[in-house]
Structure formats: structure tokens, C-alpha cells
Amino acid sequence: MASGSAIRGSRVGAGPMGEAERGETAPRVQVAYYCANGHVTRPSFAQDAEIPEDWECTRCGLPASRDQQDPPPRPRATPYKTHLAYVKERRSDKEAAAILKEALANLKKRRRSGEIIY
Known part of the structure; x- marks a missing residue:
């Protein structure tokens, strides 16, 4: 017959169970x-x-x-926006054309000076 144990099924160091130890x-x-x-x-x-x-x-x-008859509506899913869509929100077409013109002029200047070779 296997040796018996008085604490079978509980952890070593486990105390009494119940609210007496934890409080009400x-x-x-x-x-x-x-x-x-x-x-x-x-x-x-x-x-x-x-x-x-x-x-x-x-x-x-x-x-x-808590209102069963009128639960809150589902949150609306916002569609994915590209980087270009966010840029277009911040800039008008006139501002975008001016920025593009300035960037192209800067690129042409750097190509003429030999800084960019392509």
C-alpha cells in the first residue's frame, strides 16, 4: 500500500481555505x-x-x-488614408505646385554642379 499523506491534494505551505483568513x-x-x-x-x-x-x-x-432597448451604436470604422491623402488635407494645389517647382529647381541645380550623377 502507498504511503499516505495528510495534505494530499494541497500545496506545501497552503493555509486554511475560506474567508476567515482573508476577511469579509x-x-x-x-x-x-x-x-x-x-x-x-x-x-x-x-x-x-x-x-x-x-x-x-x-x-x-x-x-x-445599461439601457437594453437602446444600446450604444457600433463605432464607425474610418477608412485607411494614404500618406498622399494626409498631405492633400494640409496643402492646397497652389502650395503643392510651388513646393514641387522649388524641389525641381533644387534638383536641377545639384545635377548641374555634379553633386548628383544620374
């Missing part, structure tokens, strides 16, 4: 949050804590609110 837990309240996909998230808060109006859905990541 704070009174809790569960609050339901609803997302646009119809998921329900129910986090627990301490009774005296300030309960937020919005919460992130743990299943899909969309914003959720």
Missing part, C-alpha cells in the same frame, strides 16, 4: 450592460462604488450600456 468581502451588486450585438455583460461592483454608464462587452469588444 464587500457587499456586491451585479449590473447588466447590453451591446449592439445583443450580448449581456454582468460585472460585479461594490455597493458603495460609482457604477459607470458604459462598459466594454467582454464577448465582442463593442461599447455597452
Whole structure:
């Protein structure tokens, strides 16, 4: 027969289990949050804590609110913009033409001086 152990199934150094050692837990309240996909998230808060109006859905990541009839809308996805699109937002066509003209003049000057060989 195998040797018996009085602490079988527990870790060495593990103390008694239960609330006696940890103390009493704070009174809790569960609050339901609803997302646009119809998921329900129910986090627990301490009774005296300030309960937020919005919460992130743990299943899909969309914003959720406490109003089941009118959950927050899905966030709008902004389309990808290229570097050129951002430049065009900052510069007018007239400014772009002046910058291009200046850059070409600088390039021609450097080619004439032999600084650039191509």
C-alpha cells in the first residue's frame, strides 16, 4: 500500500481555505450592460462604488450600456488614408505646385554642379 499523506491534494505551505483568513468581502451588486450585438455583460461592483454608464462587452469588444432597448451604436470604422491623402488635407494645389517647382529647381541645380550623377 502507498504511503499516505495528510495534505494530499494541497500545496506545501497552503493555509486554511475560506474567508476567515482573508476577511469579509464587500457587499456586491451585479449590473447588466447590453451591446449592439445583443450580448449581456454582468460585472460585479461594490455597493458603495460609482457604477459607470458604459462598459466594454467582454464577448465582442463593442461599447455597452445599461439601457437594453437602446444600446450604444457600433463605432464607425474610418477608412485607411494614404500618406498622399494626409498631405492633400494640409496643402492646397497652389502650395503643392510651388513646393514641387522649388524641389525641381533644387534638383536641377545639384545635377548641374555634379553633386548628383544620374
